[in-house]
Amino acid sequence: MGLPADVETTGATPLEILIQRARELLPEEGVITDRARLRTYECDGLAHYRVTPALVVIPETAEQLAGIVRCCAEQQIPYVARGSGTGLSGGSLPHAEGVLVVTSRLRAIKEVRRDDQRAVVEPGVINLDVTRASTPDGYYYAPDPSSQQVCSIGGNVAENSGGAHCLKYGFTTNHVLAAEFVTAEGEQVRLGGDAPDSPGYDLLGAVVGSEGTLGIVTEVTVRLVRLPEKVVTLLVGFDSTDRAGAAVSAIIAAGIVPAAIEMMDALAIEAAEAAVACNYPDGAGAVLVIELDGPATEVDAEYADVVRLCEETGAFELRTAQTPEERVLIWKGRKSAFAAVGRISPDYIVQDGVIPRTALPEVLRAIADLSERSGVRVANVFHAGDGNLHPLVLFDDAVPGAGEAAEAVSRGILDLCLQHGGSITGEHGVGADKAAHMPKMYAAEDLDTMQLIRCAFDPDRISNPGKVFPTPRLCGERPGRRQGAHPLQEAGVAEVF
């Protein structure tokens, strides 16, 4: 790839050229090269993977961002997008020779169009801020990851994030209508449109959940949902996860789709209690947080059914939030649970796997077995309604071997999910962490097909390389045939695993 004419090429390395270009394009404080500062960006929410990036840029406009990507393409420098850095799969883990493109200054809510039920936002806008901006008009943004107070919409799009209320309302992908997108060649394109569906291939659909491997989203049009007429939040205590699981199955089987059904086991309750004093039922082996929303008459009818079903399956305590404050406190316990585990264990791994809901009791028992056999504690928090488990594997890194033991348990849990016909990730993404698990879930042909799509967007593989795919193969290579070494591989330019 040729160098552009306007850049001095006298002996400067590609990185130096990029830095010079970044300084021309961005305000001074938007270009970070100082080592101590660079290091604060070396990890995301999965802090045990760390790589110091060669350069960090914080653009203030989509044009600046596109200019940086263009220069990366010219200079063949890998880049990684980063929003709020809360990802739990190492998705925004930097590249040592690459640039980290941070969207935290692209945070304007450009429009809230009440009548169209749309908001147009920049990628660095915090998820909860979209809701805050639209509630005065009677609307909100439905996908609500537990990290909603901090994670960015760009990160949500990249991870196709979900949350407690996605059971009823769907994941990010169901709420994104259009996006401005910077391709790996630095071109600014528009995907999707205002209409609910666009003809032709669903390119927007491909970008949602692509974890930054296809390019960087610079503007997102999201759907806003009408605030429900009535919301009822219940906190239900059971003496075991088996009973709580039975209640979940009974509720769904009765044809009720609650806005959310979340389960926490005893250890997770202990952590949340220590963090936010949420006052969950004493001595509970499991709690369910159940939320019903919609038109008042419908909610009232469902409420009566849910109460009855919980009692029939053995609930020993049932509380209904009477005030908005009580509702917030019930949710606070659930939403702080991950980070709160820091209170009961020095280190932990947040796992994310999916199983068919019906397999819940069985898988939970198997996890308990695994935990007992290995002596590694596991706290369970999950979106029970759609079978998305978040086991928290606790360990103390200061104890030799504890980290490895925890890793083994964590991997074992994923295997359990796969054995039961589930998936290796529900919402946290594959990132750097689970790339190695992809072949367990997909055949080589499936992965090859995904690679073809990736190559169509990013032929040089500079957009978040090394994530998602276990075998980052070359785009020129014909899928399915791995014979001998590729010439580039022989030349040491690229690797084929």
Add this chain to the structure above:
Amino acid sequence: MTDMDIRQMGAFDEHHPPDSDLLGDCVHCGFCLPTCPTYVLWGEEMDSPRGRLYLMKEGLEGEPMSDSMVQHWDSCLGCMSCVTACPSGVRYDTLIEQTRAQVERNHRRTPKEKALRALIFSIFPHPKRLRAMRGPLKLLQRTGLDRRLRSTGLLDRMAPHLAAMERLAPTITDADPLPELMPAVGERRASVGMLTGCVQGAFFPGVNAATARVLAAEGCDVVIPPSQGCCGALSVHNGREEEAQTYARRIIDTFEDAGVDHIVINAAGCGSTLKDYARLLADDPAYAAKAEAFEAKVRDIAEILDELGPVAERHPLDLTIAYHDACHLAHAQGVRSQPRALLRGIPGVELREIAEGEICCGSAGIYNILNPEPARELGERKARNIVATGAEVLVTANPGCLLQVASSIAAQGHRLGMAHLVEVLDASISGSSPEELRTRTI
């Protein structure tokens, strides 16, 4: 390992480096980011709590103390909003104080920075000198500032701050000195010692007088030792550990002699420091135990009034009030519900919440003098949110906050009454008209 080895290994020396166990509590979840005022302003990891903690960790891991590290720690307002937000219980307050003391010892500041800091610390913790500054511009001009000082830009930076103080406290007719004892009205329910504070004492003597009256009305014998000195808050927040310890010992001695049940403070910034004396003096065998006993007695005025429960009659005040959480009260001491409950206890008062209530107003001790730009931006943001409530009176519990938002509100061309919580209670108990509070504008 020798002192030198450690210093060569990283940013910190061996005298209380940031505690690695406490740092280990940070799980890097980022929940603290959106409540951090500097992150809200600049959107950079290094100027977020998570980033500042990471810089500490880098320092422990062997990175030398660089100018950039210090710059990011310096720009922390110490508002402790991150402590409230953190689900993992990270003690950022302790960690940043440990770090600041290290910075003061191990980082070479430029002569200009040094001069600015030296001047501030020769004025602020000294009530008398501070009072003398009330005619600040005149004074600064008359004392024949030499050119070096002028080059620090101090005059420019202090001027708005002091000018605001002046405007805000127009009634400072060297208020009658407080008596050493104000006896309880009616049945005696407690004996309390009252701290008068530096800025509070110098610029808002009315607040101290109101505090004493309200306490007495609620059945407290109020002991007010005359020469108390500074509590050391500014010194602690700026890494001047030894200076802070000296102040703390003096305060402890003073109040030990007074023999009271509780020690009451009406300035949030001082309160959070008083409640941390045990840690400040932990290494001093002569004072460690005394400091613990002292700390256990300290109460913010809102806490003590809430604990005691009202006995004095509240007369109605027809007022809409916006209550502003001072960071050092809400975040550092967790006092949020008590002031609101006390205000709601006054018939006629309508309380309004301020949007983005958890974000600092930019005052933060002397932060607004050392970092005028971000302080101004935060002040403007806060002022907009306050004005949007449409309330008639702004109530808070910290003198610095009042000074800070007063000038921003005025700059935006709005008028709002401003009062300390106790002044509102005092007005209600004494049955005075709400008009006075409503018109106490700047």
